[in-house]
Amino acid sequence: MKIVCSKDNLVNGVQIVQRAVSSKNTLPILSGILIKTEGDTLKLTATDLEIGIECRIPVTVIEEGSVVLPARYLGDIVRRLPDTKIEIITNQENFSTAIKYGKSEFTIHGLAAEDFPLLPDIQGQQSFSIKADLFINMIKQVVFATSVNSNRPIFTGALLTVENDDLIMVATDTHRVAFCRSLTNGVNSQLNVIIPGKSLNEISRIMNNDDDEIKMTITDNQILFEGEGICLISRLIEGQFPNYQQVLPQGYKSKVKINTRELIEAAERAALLARDGSSVIKLEIKADKLMISSNTPDIGRAYEEINVNLVGEDIQIAFNSKYLLDALKVIDTEEIYLELNGPLSPGVLKPVNNDNYIYLILPIRTV
């Protein structure tokens, strides 16, 4: 193999696929990146068998071929290359690969491309497209609510489904539920899959070109995302996602309209003195005032007061400040509604004038 490419394209390609490289050394070849000439592009592939990422970058192909190069070294090397024409030459006999730039070069021992597992060929049972910015926005508003604890796998993923022709994404770690709806059309109504949170995070990282479309193809246990020059294959999480509709409260006893920015800042300050671990902050809403307080016995206490607009009963409730702030940070409206049904019932955050995002947060029982 012999190709010529620009440093920027090479760095870009390596960085896109690098996150799929296996961190566990179960199969040595999986710690590498497969590079292969295809027409006048170079295709880079990495996988840890849970997720696979493929990316094509424009190159000048002088001689066709393929090789697997160690991802860690390849990543470190290409990032430090000078901004010049880069030549990659592989000896297809022993897979020794030279990366040449100007008068200098690296020589890396590669592995045979044939040993690299093929990404599964996803033949669409179902497929549809969605605007990249729309989909990535959904991911950003929802995926943080997935659980990091692999104890109950269902909760490490987000549900992607269709309700009345709208695309719905929901995630929960049992302490909060994030729900996002996107108005799309032409989506197959049979869709109902749980996608690992990690895969969704990767999508939002690598397919962030606003104008592109993302095409999704779904099989029984895998999902393929295709964007401009990039594709990502992820396994799906098996199981039944809990009935999130059932837990969304229908009404409220107290409804508060709060300036998002003010609430974020007050909650962030109060969180500084929230006890480690559960990060409890207390909210008290009385007339048109919201008081946020926290207390760490050894250090001291914090008290914040902001003006709000309350409809309904006065109330006191305690939340984990992280759970509250996570959602406030992805809500992009100037004001939010906080709907409450008593100190031990879930609270609901909604952007003002936007029915498409609902965030349910479970309180902390304080004695």
Add this chain to the structure above:
Amino acid sequence: MCYNNYRKHQFEGVVKKTMAENSLRRIIHIDMDAFYAAVEQRDNPQLRGKPVIIGGRTDSRGVVSTASYEARRYGVRSAMPMAQAYRLCPQGIYLPGDHRKYRAVSGQIGAIYREYTPLVEPLALDEAFLDVTGCEKLFGTAEEIGRKMKERISKEVGLTASVGVAHNKFLAKLASDIKKPNGFVIVGPEEVREFLSGLPVGRLWGVGEKTAALLQGWGIKNIGQVARLPMEVLEEKLGAWGRQLYFLARGIDDRPVIPDHQVKSVGHETTFDLDVQDKELLLTTLLDLTLEVGRRLRKKGLVGRTVTLKLRYSDFKTITRAATLEEATDLDNRIYYTAAELLEREDTGQAVRLLGVTVSKLCSGDEGQISLFNQGREKEEKLTGAVDGILDKFGDGAITRARLLK
């Protein structure tokens, strides 16, 4: 040489500085006199003035947990095998002890301490360190506080305590111990050298039989002699620990009084009266131990991820086997099934002498964080909570597993 001199200077600087700072602290150590035995004597006048020994059965492998002062006259000591105690004092009154009662009394005493300072570090049910630095304006000097507490324990609880007052934990504990029972000893900063010099090296915190024997080998018997040893010698012979010894021998101890001692693990173990080979009996005992561990975890509001099984075989070979759970727990069943699986995996061809289970890698529970979609666990939590409630209300044994019925 130069370097050593420099180091010596540096250390002397540290010594002087630490002494100055430490003499500002006011630490009280309170140790209840023959606590368990005293509680029994208090509650049963017929036991007063008689040798009372609390511990396991005399025909078993149990040890003495407390001996009244009357019993100590016969040579009975804590941690002595019960059989030996019985030989020394056959006329003694042997009781199994009622830990629930002792815990309650201990709580009553702890409440008195906390009226004077929040800095209370309980070491056991019967002893605690208190830091009363800065309480003078409120309650008087450390000496006055110590006397008041001693008096109140006597009046309100009906028990005697020995009290030591000094400027650090090491000295305070020594002071409380020196005139037991019903003692009250103050060690002022100026009296430290005199107070320590004649005491045997075994009184130094952390010096056990081994180190004592080692020091005796060098002809060193009392603390005064240790205090004359240069730091370099102690460090060379005993490593980093020698350095601690250097400071302790001079009455220097920086350890703070830490309220609510942080628990690293919660465990329970038992030694069988007769070695056991029957797996079913081992599992039954394991369940019994697990219920105790689970209950203690829940009382402390802790959850743990690692379950450790401990087995000592009849030849005294001791093994531990651990498993880590995906999710921290305080539920009896989860701990039991994990420990039972570890036990099943062991080849118990040999009879077992001791069985224990411990939960570690602790963290505080969710502290009231409410969850959704937890039906399975919620049910188990509710069940466990209900059982705990019954036990709290009606006492241990009010409800138990069918398997544990005798």
